[in-house]
Amino acid sequence: MARDERGTYESYQKDAFDNPPKGPIGVHRGNTSLLSRSIPYIVVVVVAILAGLLVWGFYSGELQKTFGGHSQSQSQTVSAPKVEKKQTTKENTDTKSDTDTSTNQPQQTTPQPGQQVNKQTAVxxxxxxxxxxxAAKKTDVLKQAGYTNATPANPSGSLPSSTVVWYQNDTDKATAQDVANTLGITAVQQKNGIAQAIVVVLLN
Incomplete structure (x- = not known):
């Protein structure tokens, strides 16, 4: 460097070291703020809290409840149709029981095809x-059903052992069956020598 005659600082030519950049460089750092110095401690505290919560949730079961709740809901949704199927099976069983019970009751026989009911027949x-x-009460029931030639009578001669509807000819079988259905009688028999085409014998 050139040096002037006086030998002072100003007599030396200035270089890069005489004009350093602004701000802290290397180990020569300026003062930092309190927030900047606290960030590492804050990070350590937050990580410690999260780790503690994770360990607590694992051992207490809360973690499993939180992440396993969705799967449990799906399992309940999938199992719902099975419950409905059981209920449907139960309903079918109840219906079958009702059907079985009804079969134990007396069945009314309908007239055979090809035979006609003649409500003008004497009963x-x-x-x-x-x-x-x-007898008069039952006669009124028949008249309300359309049997205009039905009459009550007192017993004479031999009687059957139970309530029955007698008919004399095969052509009156369908009519006799309809009379029995109207009065709620199950026994229908063919019998010769009766007073009318159809005779209803009522017994206790």
Whole structure:
């Protein structure tokens, strides 16, 4: 470097070291703020808290409940149709039980195809019970059903052991069956020598 005659600082030519950049360089750092110095400690505290919560959730079961709740809901949703299937099976069983119960009750026979019901046929209703007016009551039931030639009568001669509807000819079988259905009688038999084409014998 050139040096002037006085030998002072200003007599030396300035170089890069005489004009350093602004701000801290290398080990020569300026003062930092409190927030900057606290960030590492804050990070350590947050990580410690998160680690503690993770360990607590694992051992207490809360972690499994939180992440396993969705799977449990799906399992319940999938199992719902099975419950409905069981209920449907139960309903079918109840229906079958009702059907079985109904089969134990007396079944009314319908007239055979090809036979016609003639409600103009003479029907005699015999009261062989101890109830006065019972034959007349049943006669009214037949008349309400359309049997205009139905009449009550008192018993005479031999009687059957139970309530029955007698018919004399095969052509009256369908009509006799319809009379039995109207009065709720299950026994229908063919019998010769009766007073009318159809005779209803009522017994206790």
């Amino acid at each position: 005699q209703v015999i009261n062989a019970t101890h109830t006065n007016g019972y």
